[in-house]
Amino acid sequence: MTSKETPECARCGKCCLADMIAYVTKEDMNRWIREGRTDIIHIIENEQAVWLGDHFVSSRTGRPIYGCPFLEMPDDKFSCSIHETRPGVCRNYAPGSSEICPLWKED
Numbered sequence: 001m002t003s004k005e006t007p008e009c010a011r012c013g014k015c016c017l018a019d020m021i022a023y024v025t026k027e028d029m030n031r032w033i034r035e036g037r038t039d040i041i042h043i044i045e046n047e048q049a050v051w052l053g054d055h056f057v058s059s060r061t062g063r064p065i066y067g068c069p070f071l072e073m074p075d076d077k078f079s080c081s082i083h084e085t086r087p088g089v090c091r092n093y094a095p096g097s098s099e100i101c102p103l104w105k106e107d
């Protein structure tokens, strides 16, 4: 049996196109409070995403939400503007672990 190593992220941003705000946990919020990250909390609280069956919208504005508000493209690749304190759902996502990632390989 061979062990499957986690590949290095290609920074294509595809996994960030899901609206991560919907997956923010109480633990994430408590960490941001401890860290004084009111900038993050303000964005999370104002987005108020709701799932409409096939996409997210902001329940506050009705605006469609297409991806994570912390996704940036500083060069020719995507990056996370809150990488050091990103939510658990993002930290736990291993590159190549699902079919949305171009690094996905079927066993």
Ligand code: SF4
Binding pocket: 008, 009, 010, 011, 012, 013, 014, 015, 016, 094, 095, 096, 100, 101, 102, 103
């Ligand atoms: S989909 Fe895969 S390669 Fe693209 S950013 Fe996410 S983890 Fe990285």
